[in-house]
Amino acid sequence: xxxxxxxxxxxxxxxxxxxxxxxKVLGRxxxxxxxxxxxxxTVAKQEALVxxxxxxxxxxxAKSGALNGKLDEFIxxxxxxxxxxxxxxxxxDLEATCLRNAEGTRFGEAAAGVKQALTELFRRLRDxxxxxxIPNAKRKSDFFRDLAGAQYLALGEAVAKDAGxxxxxxxxxxxxxxxxxxxxxxxxxxxxxxxxxxxxxxKAMPEAASRAEKIRAPIQGVLExxxxxxYVVGTGYGRARLPFSKEHIRSEILCHxxxxxxxxxxxxxxxxIGGQDTKAIQVDPHGIVESFQMNDRCAAGCGRxxxxxxxxxxxxxxxxGPLAMKATKTVRINSTCTVFAGAELRxxxxxxxxxEDIMAGxxxxxxxxxxxxxxxxxxxxxxxxxxxxxxxxxAAVKSLRELVRENYGEVTLxxxxxxxxxxxxxxxxxxxxxxxxxxxxxxxxx
Amino acid sequence: MSTQTVNTAALGGxxxxxxxxxxxxxLLQKEMINRNYHELATARQTGRKVSATFVPGNLxxxxxxxxxxxxxxxxxxxxxxxxxxxxxxIMDAERDGHSEDVCTYVKADLGMMLQGQVGPTGEPLPTPDxxxxxxxxxFTFMKWFELIxxxxxxxxxxxxxxxxxxxxxxxxxxDYVVKQINENVIPTLERVSGVKFDIxxxxxxxxxxxxxxxxxxxxxxxxxxxxxxIDGYFGAVYYIGPIFxxxxxxxxxxxxxxxxxxxxxxxxxxxxxxxxxxxxxxEEQYRLVVEGPPNWTSFREFWKxxxxxxAVVVASTYAKVGGxxxxxxxxxxxxxxxxxxxxxxxxxxxxxxxxxxxxxxKYLDEYQADGLLINSIKSxxxxxxxxxxxxxxxxKRTGKPAAFIETDLVDPRYFSAANVKNRLESYFQMVKAxxxxxxxxx
Numbered sequence: 001x002x003x004x005x006x007x008x009x010x011x012x013x014x015x016x017x018x019x020x021x022x023x024k025v026l027g028r029x030x031x032x033x034x035x036x037x038x039x040x041x042t043v044a045k046q047e048a049l050v051x052x053x054x055x056x057x058x059x060x061x062a063k064s065g066a067l068n069g070k071l072d073e074f075i076x077x078x079x080x081x082x083x084x085x086x087x088x089x090x091x092x093d094l095e096a097t098c099l100r101n102a103e104g105t106r107f108g109e110a111a112a113g114v115k116q117a118l119t120e121l122f123r124r125l126r127d128x129x130x131x132x133x134i135p136n137a138k139r140k141s142d143f144f145r146d147l148a149g150a151q152y153l154a155l156g157e158a159v160a161k162d163a164g165x166x167x168x169x170x171x172x173x174x175x176x177x178x179x180x181x182x183x184x185x186x187x188x189x190x191x192x193x194x195x196x197x198x199x200x201x202x203k204a205m206p207e208a209a210s211r212a213e214k215i216r217a218p219i220q221g222v223l224e225x226x227x228x229x230x231y232v233v234g235t236g237y238g239r240a241r242l243p244f245s246k247e248h249i250r251s252e253i254l255c256h257x258x259x260x261x262x263x264x265x266x267x268x269x270x271x272x273i274g275g276q277d278t279k280a281i282q283v284d285p286h287g288i289v290e291s292f293q294m295n296d297r298c299a300a301g302c303g304r305x306x307x308x309x310x311x312x313x314x315x316x317x318x319x320x321g322p323l324a325m326k327a328t329k330t331v332r333i334n335s336t337c338t339v340f341a342g343a344e345l346r347x348x349x350x351x352x353x354x355x356e357d358i359m360a361g362x363x364x365x366x367x368x369x370x371x372x373x374x375x376x377x378x379x380x381x382x383x384x385x386x387x388x389x390x391x392x393x394x395a396a397v398k399s400l401r402e403l404v405r406e407n408y409g410e411v412t413l414x415x416x417x418x419x420x421x422x423x424x425x426x427x428x429x430x431x432x433x434x435x436x437x438x439x440x441x442x443x444x445x446x
Numbered sequence: 447m448s449t450q451t452v453n454t455a456a457l458g459g460x461x462x463x464x465x466x467x468x469x470x471x472x473l474l475q476k477e478m479i480n481r482n483y484h485e486l487a488t489a490r491q492t493g494r495k496v497s498a499t500f501v502p503g504n505l506x507x508x509x510x511x512x513x514x515x516x517x518x519x520x521x522x523x524x525x526x527x528x529x530x531x532x533x534x535x536i537m538d539a540e541r542d543g544h545s546e547d548v549c550t551y552v553k554a555d556l557g558m559m560l561q562g563q564v565g566p567t568g569e570p571l572p573t574p575d576x577x578x579x580x581x582x583x584x585f586t587f588m589k590w591f592e593l594i595x596x597x598x599x600x601x602x603x604x605x606x607x608x609x610x611x612x613x614x615x616x617x618x619x620x621d622y623v624v625k626q627i628n629e630n631v632i633p634t635l636e637r638v639s640g641v642k643f644d645i646x647x648x649x650x651x652x653x654x655x656x657x658x659x660x661x662x663x664x665x666x667x668x669x670x671x672x673x674x675x676i677d678g679y680f681g682a683v684y685y686i687g688p689i690f691x692x693x694x695x696x697x698x699x700x701x702x703x704x705x706x707x708x709x710x711x712x713x714x715x716x717x718x719x720x721x722x723x724x725x726x727x728x729e730e731q732y733r734l735v736v737e738g739p740p741n742w743t744s745f746r747e748f749w750k751x752x753x754x755x756x757a758v759v760v761a762s763t764y765a766k767v768g769g770x771x772x773x774x775x776x777x778x779x780x781x782x783x784x785x786x787x788x789x790x791x792x793x794x795x796x797x798x799x800x801x802x803x804x805x806x807x808k809y810l811d812e813y814q815a816d817g818l819l820i821n822s823i824k825s826x827x828x829x830x831x832x833x834x835x836x837x838x839x840x841x842k843r844t845g846k847p848a849a850f851i852e853t854d855l856v857d858p859r860y861f862s863a864a865n866v867k868n869r870l871e872s873y874f875q876m877v878k879a880x881x882x883x884x885x886x887x888x
Binding site: 289 | 834848850865868869872
């Protein structure tokens with residue numbers, strides 16, 4: 001089937017969205033951008049295509065009625081099992097890479113001990129892996145580097161001690177190896193891992209196993225169907241790295257505008273607060289950008305501002321919003337400079353202001369910056385869609401609601417749980433439009 | 447006409463760049479500017495007095511009547527910017543006590559003095575004998591000359607030019623400027639130079655001015671043609687050089703504009719696009735109007751962001767800062783002093799907001815442009831103010847998309863290439879998306 005793909009190469013994460021001919025989202029994929037945009041783009045796209053397959057499985061299985069009532073449970077299990085298979089695949093690669101990197105003269109006489117410790121460590125990692133993918137497992141991240149790294153660190157120290165080698169030697173091997181592994185793609189293994197995952201799932205759900213053949217048939221059918229990458233549009237900071245001609249590249253401003261329009265067709269104004277920039281975009285009824293403004297002179301008022309404050313407060317980024325929601329008043333904090341805001345924060349603390357009240361002030365400060373960028377772009381019109389990482393922060397949303405009401409009256413504020421994919425969705429829609437409305441075909445980079 | 451290649455790598459640049467492409471007229475222009483710097487450097491030996499004056503409202507023909515060698519501080523600053531020398535000068539001026547917010551032309555000039563007053567071409571610049579402040583719409587100009595006067599203790603003559611607040615020049619305004627020229631400016635210049643004023647000499651220069659002005663307008667308006675044979679912003683910087691500086695009224699300028707106009711006509715005949723440092727623009731994709739001066743420290747890089755996308759600037763307000771000729775004004779040899787007054791009053795920088803908006807809307811229409819781009823100057827408090835309102839109003843009136851970027855004149859620290867490029871690309875794509883949508887609607 002024909003697929004239209006948008007890839008948003010951001011500074012921290014790379015996102016991909018696959019849509020079908022009916023412009024409905026089939027799959028989404030996300031990965032960390034690493035320092036390698038080529039791999040990040042490939043991985044995010046693969047992830048999105050895999051997630052598209054799962055969506056198609058769901059549709060095919062729903063049609064076949066093979067799992068009546070158990071469809072969600074089955075797909076959820078299959079997806080977790082598939083993630084586990086993929087994780088084990090990468091883990092095996094990491095083990096082989098670590099062992100290779102432990103060879104040579106680097107560790108001198110300790111080399112044999114290091115290799116032995118690595119073998120033991122990876123045995124434990126493998127054993128512990130299934131627990132990472134059980135239902136409702138708490139994972140801080142879905143990225144292999146983070147998952148494997150956290151486990152490696154947690155188990156490594158004990159293993160090193162038992163084996164009588166220095167822990168830092170194991171860390172050294174990990175650091176050398178993880179980048180290599182992270183920059184490899186595992187596209188070829190997807191079908192194999194899916195079939196292996198299927199075996200696991202059927203084992204885990206005995207009641208489904210009795211209907212195994214009825215379940216396998218539609219899944220096999222979907223697996224045999226080629227997902228044709230009909231047209232890909234890239235956006236985001238790394239867009240120039242995509243292996244396509246300029247025709248396939250769109251600025252993230254256009255993609256965000258169109259993506260927000262696809263999520264909420266009545267969108268007139270879009271505010272996107274990301275890690276390092278804030279964009280205010282006005283779109284027409286077709287999702288085409290009419291005007292835009294971005295933060296220019298500095299990054300105050302962006303997600304990084306909150307990151308910096310979290311560091312200053314020794315808190316997690318996701319803890320800031322909930323703390324600010326407990327405020328009983330809003331302490332005034334300057335909104336023009338991140339570093340100065342840090343100084344003000346310490347000053348207010350020393351004056352005895354409560355942490356939550358200061359937090360409320362900081363969130364308001366960010367939104368005040370955004371308000372000024374919005375004003376420059378032409379103001380807030382109905383409907384108003386808020387995207388980007390900061391849109392997940394309830395205190396920021398609260399301040400935004402208040403300030404928008406004060407300055408522009410009542411408008412509908414849309415926040416989509418998948419707003420991180422807004423740019424990629426816009427890209428995918430541009431890809432769709434290029435083929436179906438403009439009759440274009442894919443062009444390679446010249 | 448031919449296009450020449452100048453190898454910048456041979457000049458000792460750190461990394462070899464692709465050779466710069468230039469038109470004959472651009473090379474001729476550079477030669478003239480360099481010659482003026484040489485005249486300034488040798489003014490003392492040749493017994494000439496030196497004047498300094500600003501580009502908007504410059505009274506070049508009048509200064510020529512007193513045999514002054516003519517220096518233009520803004521041009522010095524921008525030439526230093528183009529030659530990557532301004533960064534250090536600005537830092538020197540800041541170390542000397544000038545704030546970060548001060549106009550960077552001023553700081554580049556003061557920094558150049560601190561470094562021993564060596565001009566952009568490497569030849570020394572003499573201390574001026576007279577500062578002619580012939581346009582006062584930029585308040586910074588006045589403070590700038592105050593600083594120079596303090597440093598060199600030289601004669602200063604100030605011509606107060608009333609602002610066109612109501613959007614037109616009336617008789618009182620003209621008479622007021624004429625009176626100042628007759629009673630203050632001319633007597634001071636006579637005293638400093640020791641040369642008696644001769645109005646017929648002024649008329650003679652003005653006759654030459656008119657010829658250059660005619661051809662400049664022809665050249666700038668050639669951009670109405672499709673494809674435009676010129677870039678009316680980046681390319682225009684070369685075209686306005688002689689007439690906005692020390693050459694208006696000289697036969698060399700007349701000759702330059704003759705050559706230029708012939709070149710441009712030939713390009714039009716051949717259906718060619720503008721010559722950029724990277725070569726000719728093969729296919730014109732976007733036609734833009736630009737408000738605000740270019741960035742000088744990354745001039746080539748900035749231009750490339752446009753030319754790579756096939757974006758051609760068909761008209762710019764910057765190409766009018768030294769004289770708005772395209773709406774009919776010409777120096778008038780029959781009424782020389784009055785026309786000097788009219789010229790100063792009609793400067794682009796002396797126009798009010800509605801006039802500036804009208805002018806931009808007119809350009810968008812007459813040059814069939816796709817949209818407006820504003821390059822706002824971070825360190826210019828006089829002319830950056832209100833630009834967003836201009837943008838809004840132009841969008842509203844023309845329905846054409848507009849965009850806003852910020853850079854600086856000659857402070858290299860304020861040119862953020864990645865950000866500027868990102869916004870420009872977004873803007874170009876926005877124009878394109880609108881075009882596609884409009885085509886689909888028909």
